Amino acid sequence: MNIDNLNWKILKCLQQNARMSSAAIGRQIGITSPAVSERIKKMEDAEIIQGYTTFVSPFEAGYQLKALITLRAFMGMLKPFLEKVKTYDEVVNCYRITGNENIVMEVVLKNQKHLESFIDQLISYGETKTQIVLSHVVKHSEIKPLK
Amino acid sequence: MNIDNLNWKILKCLQQNARMSSAAIGRQIGITSPAVSERIKKMEDAEIIQGYTTFVSPFEAGYQLKALITLRAFMGMLKPFLEKVKTYDEVVNCYRITGNENIVMEVVLKNQKHLESFIDQLISYGETKTQIVLSHVVKHSEIKPLK
DNA sequence: AGTGAAAGTGATATACG
DNA sequence: CGTATATCACTTTCACT
Numbered sequence: 305m306n307i308d309n310l311n312w313k314i315l316k317c318l319q320q321n322a323r324m325s326s327a328a329i330g331r332q333i334g335i336t337s338p339a340v341s342e343r344i345k346k347m348e349d350a351e352i353i354q355g356y357t358t359f360v361s362p363f364e365a366g367y368q369l370k371a372l373i374t375l376r377a378f379m380g381m382l383k384p385f386l387e388k389v390k391t392y393d394e395v396v397n398c399y400r401i402t403g404n405e406n407i408v409m410e411v412v413l414k415n416q417k418h419l420e421s422f423i424d425q426l427i428s429y430g431e432t433k434t435q436i437v438l439s440h441v442v443k444h445s446e447i448k449p450l451k
Numbered sequence: 452m453n454i455d456n457l458n459w460k461i462l463k464c465l466q467q468n469a470r471m472s473s474a475a476i477g478r479q480i481g482i483t484s485p486a487v488s489e490r491i492k493k494m495e496d497a498e499i500i501q502g503y504t505t506f507v508s509p510f511e512a513g514y515q516l517k518a519l520i521t522l523r524a525f526m527g528m529l530k531p532f533l534e535k536v537k538t539y540d541e542v543v544n545c546y547r548i549t550g551n552e553n554i555v556m557e558v559v560l561k562n563q564k565h566l567e568s569f570i571d572q573l574i575s576y577g578e579t580k581t582q583i584v585l586s587h588v589v590k591h592s593e594i595k596p597l598k
Numbered sequence: 599a600g601t602g603a604a605a606g607t608g609a610t611a612t613a614c615g
Numbered sequence: 616c617g618t619a620t621a622t623c624a625c626t627t628t629c630a631c632t
Contacts (some may be wrong), residue, residue, distance in 0.1 A: 305511070307511070307512060315505065315507050318504075318505035319504055319505045319507060320504075321502070321503055321504075322469035322470055322503035322504050322505045323469055323470060323503045325607090325608060325609085326608075326609070327607075327608055327609080328608095335616095335617075335618090336617075336618060336619085337608070337609070337610095338609080338610070338611085338617085338618080338619090339616075339617055339618075341609070341610075342616085342617090343616095350511065351508055351511065352507060352508055352511040352512070353505055353506065353507060353508075354506035354507070354508050355468070355505070355506045356468055356469035356470045356503065356504070356505050356506070357465075357466055357467075357468075357469050357503070357504060357506065357591055357593075358462065358465035358466050358469045358500055358502070358503050359500065359501035359502045359503070359504065360462055360466060360499060360500060360501070360593070360594040361498055361499055361500075361501050362594055364452070364454070364497065364498065364499040365454060365499070365594050365596070365597070366596075366597045367594070367597070370546075372546060372548060372555055386588055389588060389589055390588075390589060390592075393592075393595045395589050395592060396589070396591065396592055396594075397587070397589055397590065397591060397592070398587075398588040398589035399517075399519060399557075399584045399585075399586070399587055399588065400584070400585045400586045400588055401519060401582040401583060401584055401585060402582055402583040402585060403582050405582070407588075408519055408555075408582070409589075410546075412594065414597055435548040435549055435550050435552070435555070436548060436549040437546045437547070437548055438546075438547045438548060438549060439546070439547045440544070440545075440546055441533055441536060441537075441545040441546065441547055441554075442536055442537060442542050442543070442544055442545035442556075443544065444504055444543065444544060445540075445542060445543055445544070446504075446507070447507040447509055447512050447514070447543075447559065448540045449512070449513075450512070450513040450514070450561055472624085472625060472626085473625075473626070474624075474625055474626080475625095482599095482600070482601090483600070483601060483602080484625070484626070484627095485600080485601080485602090485626080485627075485628085486599075486600050486601080488626070488627075489599080489600085490599090
């Protein structure tokens with residue numbers, strides 16, 4: 305399925321505010337709300353739109369630390385880790401990557417003690433490297449059309 | 452502002468589907484829709500809720516490669532980079548981190564050629580390390596209450 | 599802080615260019 | 616693929632608790 309100009313305008317609106325009504329989107333781009341709703345539904349069915357989420361402030365939720373943790377899995381420990389990682393509340397994102405290191409995780413933590421106990425849970429799976437996040441410079445910037 | 456049990460239930464719904472109506476949330480958690488709307492507005496004002504977004508498939512949008520790029524900025528080049536990075540369409544996330552390396556970016560790219568030209572744009576700011584993302588194992592998992 | 603009711607607005611289905 | 620209309624659902628406001 306192709307993403308035409310109108311759909312890109314809809315995606316721009318929805319990426320900026322997923323709770324925007326079809327009517328409001330329609331007013332901005334110059335079509336009626338049923339037309340917007342139909343286009344959204346088709347993009348959902350085609351999995352161009354993969355879902356809608358809410359950004360909850362980790363800080364306000366009590367997570368005062370953010371870190372990137374890189375894991376170099378021990379022999380035979382990557383597969384068990386890929387299952388286990390889904391169960392950790394601390395892991396917001398987890399990427400499997402090429403190279404000597406296998407995994408990069410974005411994690412949220414209460415404090416240094418929590419970081420320590422979290423890393424302790426990882427040591428059976430492999431060697432870890434921890435980088436504390438000082439600031440989230442670009443946050444989920446929107447996907448734009450290729451030039 | 453505190454996040455009580457009811458607000459956590461609302462946040463759970465909204466993190467799973469930001470387009471869920473207040474009425475539908477109310478039915479699930481046992482309060483009326485005006486009560487839900489009011490709680491949502493208060494969490495927005497308190498910046499517990501930082502926004503609502505839509506996941507657009509980078510693949511469907513023509514970005515067939517995802518990578519993590521680490522930057523070790525040259526002396527005096529970090530600040531200019533922190534401004535410049537906001538203008539790159541390829542950068543979905545950018546973190547400033549502790550350690551010898553200053554920056555980790557999650558980037559989406561059309562193909563290897565695009566990766567090459569993107570890295571070329573970075574070399575004036577510092578040394579880069581590129582890790583291709585094989586799979587996004589955990590994708591924006593929801594923020595949950597601390598135990 | 600939550601309910602219930604009224605008014606306005608939005609969503610959805612259908613018929614039609 | 617879009618509009619127009621009608622019906623139903625949702626949101627918002629407000630008086631009340």
